[in-house]
Amino acid sequence: MTMEISPVRKVVNSAMLSLSGICTLLVIGVLFFILGYLFVHGLRSLNLDFFTKLPKPSGETGGGMANAIVGSGKILMVATSIGVPIGFLAGIFLAEYSGKTFAFVIRYIVDLLNGVPSIVIGIVAYALVVRPMRHFSALAGGVALGIMMIPIAVRTTEEFLRSVSNSMREGAMALGATKAQTIFTVVVPAAMSGLISGMMLNLARVAGETAPLLFTALGNMFWSKGWLQPIATLPVMIYNYAIAPEEDLHQQAWAAGFVLLMLVLVVNITARTIIARGPASARR
Amino acid sequence: MASSTIASSVRHRTNKGLLARLRGGDEISYLVTLICAVAIFVVVTLIVLELWKNSQPAIKAFGWSFLTTTRWDPNGGKFGALPFVYGTCVTSAIALLIAVPLGVASAVFLAEMAPPKLSNLLTFLIELLAAVPSVIYGLLGIFVLLPLIRSYLVPALKGGFGYLPLFQGSFYGVSFLSAGLVLSVMIVPFIVSVSREVLLAVPTEQREAALALGATKWETTWDIVLPYASTGIFGSVFLALARALGETMAVTMVIGNTPKITASLLSPGYSIAAVIANEFAEASGDLYVSSLILAGLVLFGLTIVINALARILILTTARRAATA
Numbered sequence: 308m309t310m311e312i313s314p315v316r317k318v319v320n321s322a323m324l325s326l327s328g329i330c331t332l333l334v335i336g337v338l339f340f341i342l343g344y345l346f347v348h349g350l351r352s353l354n355l356d357f358f359t360k361l362p363k364p365s366g367e368t369g370g371g372m373a374n375a376i377v378g379s380g381k382i383l384m385v386a387t388s389i390g391v392p393i394g395f396l397a398g399i400f401l402a403e404y405s406g407k408t409f410a411f412v413i414r415y416i417v418d419l420l421n422g423v424p425s426i427v428i429g430i431v432a433y434a435l436v437v438r439p440m441r442h443f444s445a446l447a448g449g450v451a452l453g454i455m456m457i458p459i460a461v462r463t464t465e466e467f468l469r470s471v472s473n474s475m476r477e478g479a480m481a482l483g484a485t486k487a488q489t490i491f492t493v494v495v496p497a498a499m500s501g502l503i504s505g506m507m508l509n510l511a512r513v514a515g516e517t518a519p520l521l522f523t524a525l526g527n528m529f530w531s532k533g534w535l536q537p538i539a540t541l542p543v544m545i546y547n548y549a550i551a552p553e554e555d556l557h558q559q560a561w562a563a564g565f566v567l568l569m570l571v572l573v574v575n576i577t578a579r580t581i582i583a584r585g586p587a588s589a590r591r
Numbered sequence: 592m593a594s595s596t597i598a599s600s601v602r603h604r605t606n607k608g609l610l611a612r613l614r615g616g617d618e619i620s621y622l623v624t625l626i627c628a629v630a631i632f633v634v635v636t637l638i639v640l641e642l643w644k645n646s647q648p649a650i651k652a653f654g655w656s657f658l659t660t661t662r663w664d665p666n667g668g669k670f671g672a673l674p675f676v677y678g679t680c681v682t683s684a685i686a687l688l689i690a691v692p693l694g695v696a697s698a699v700f701l702a703e704m705a706p707p708k709l710s711n712l713l714t715f716l717i718e719l720l721a722a723v724p725s726v727i728y729g730l731l732g733i734f735v736l737l738p739l740i741r742s743y744l745v746p747a748l749k750g751g752f753g754y755l756p757l758f759q760g761s762f763y764g765v766s767f768l769s770a771g772l773v774l775s776v777m778i779v780p781f782i783v784s785v786s787r788e789v790l791l792a793v794p795t796e797q798r799e800a801a802l803a804l805g806a807t808k809w810e811t812t813w814d815i816v817l818p819y820a821s822t823g824i825f826g827s828v829f830l831a832l833a834r835a836l837g838e839t840m841a842v843t844m845v846i847g848n849t850p851k852i853t854a855s856l857l858s859p860g861y862s863i864a865a866v867i868a869n870e871f872a873e874a875s876g877d878l879y880v881s882s883l884i885l886a887g888l889v890l891f892g893l894t895i896v897i898n899a900l901a902r903i904l905i906l907t908t909a910r911r912a913a914t915a
Contacts, residue, residue: 320807330696400624422898424837430887434641487616515724518839522872542726
């Protein structure tokens with residue numbers, strides 16, 4: 308006896324399956340549209356002045372965003388020096404020391420912290436740093452982004468340390484290493500390429516954050532000295548220029564958007580390729 | 592984990608003097624990493640405490656009426672956040688309405704149909720969408736999406752459904768609809784990547800059994816695989832919802848920033864995150880700042896509850912798949 312599938316079922320089958328394929332194409336299409344549009348528009352507005360000159364006072368055309376590029380760099384340095392050590396060490400604790408229940412609780416809290424809207428983190432950084440110091444500052448912006456870096460730093464560290472085979476730990480201990488020596492001289496180096504890639508991804512993620520900087524780093528049309536003054540950053544500049552009425556500023560916003568997107572995408576693609584190929588993931 | 596047995600054996604062996612133990616670094620590294628793990632707990636507590644403490648003046652002044660009144664008047668010292676809550680909910684609802692079918696369908700294609708290599712490549716590309724900074728979505732929203740909506744989508748909607756209150760009134764570009772559309776693009780990657788993982792975790796035997804009984808590929812997917820994975824897919828939707836609720840920049844740039852409650856999706860509105868982004872830096876007076884922080888607390892509460900729910904749903908499916 309052969310089972311005949313009714314033509315209606317066949318049509319529904321192929322229609323729905325193709326529909327799902329079309330949806331995927333649509334989503335991918337949006338990505339290429341964004342890339343293409345920014346590439347064309349951004350590249351057209353980009354010139355050397357963008358990287359070397361200060362913004363012009365309103366009404367004048369030309370100028371660049373040199374201060375915002377340096378500003379973003381400075382804020383990311385502060386953020387990294389807060390978020391990465393805390394996240395990295397906490398990740399080591401979760402992967403190497405913690406019992407099950409405690410690890411579950413911390414992991415859950417980390418996930419919740421990851422879900423806190425960035426604008427709320429901005430409020431907290433305002434209350435903790437800006438208000439007591441009575442000053443918008445690079446430091447405050449860095450604290451906000453630093454807090455945002457913690458969750459991914461923890462999860463990356465834990466994941467990559469867990470992917471290091473236990474035989475390496477046993478080997479090290481059999482040679483007489485203490486647990487700490489095992490972790491820091493064998494396990495962490497074995498997971499190094501994954502750890503660095505993960506931290507780069509983390510950095511790329513907060514590099515584009517705008518909301519928490521609006522009222523912590525604020526912005527600055529000039530160079531910002533030290534760490535305790537308001538400071539310009541690329542994402543905030545894009546926002547301010549995009550909502551400004553002048554056409555010239557829109558062009559600069561496109562240029563800045565292009566630079567920011569390229570940075571974020573290059574880091575993402577490189578880091579993800581390293582993670583996908585890396586020795587640390589071989590066991591998974 | 593084998594490492595815990597190793598840890599206990601090490602503890603036996605290092606039963607030496609304090610100095611020797613410190614030189615090995617075990618106690619120090621345990622303590623330092625423990626402190627960092629606890630620090631995360633402290634950070635989250637600090638977030639809650641600071642929000643709570645700094646919103647006290649507004650809570651004392653308005654109580655629950657903060658959430659039920661519509662007048663936002665910084666000069667008159669009256670703060671009602673209902674229009675913002677409304678805007679946040681409406682834009683998120685539009686975003687989900689578009690992103691959920693699109694995202695789940697894509698996840699079905701990637702998990703059930705595409706060959707693994709192609710699926711991995713496409714997923715990689717879709718996850719890149721999630722890496723695009725939100726201010727860039729806003730930039731494209733203002734200069735590309737708004738004109739497109741104005742010249743194509745709105746005439747079509749008015750032509751087809753113009754009798755609905757949802758699509759009445761004049762359209763200026765910035766609106767609930769525009770914000771919802773931008774949001775939908777931003778949350779699709781989350782739905783796709785989590786739903787795909789969940790679908791891939793459905794045991795192959797389930798599919799084989801259905802196919803052996805004569806079901807078509809689509810019937811297998813719709814009647815067997817999707818119900819099996821539904822809890823996890825709901826998890827991914829809640830995760831995306833939490834993102835949409837808290838999303839700030841892209842919404843601020845295209846929603847119009849007008850605190851009004853209207854049935855029409857074509858009119859400008861405001862959202863909780865947008866009002867904080869727009870007014871916080873210039874807010875003067877304790878009550879004004881504290882009202883904005885209270886709005887932040889509301890947003891925080893909303894996203895925390897929804898995130899917690901999402902995590903539970905995703906964990907539940909992961910557990911069930913593991914025991915199956």
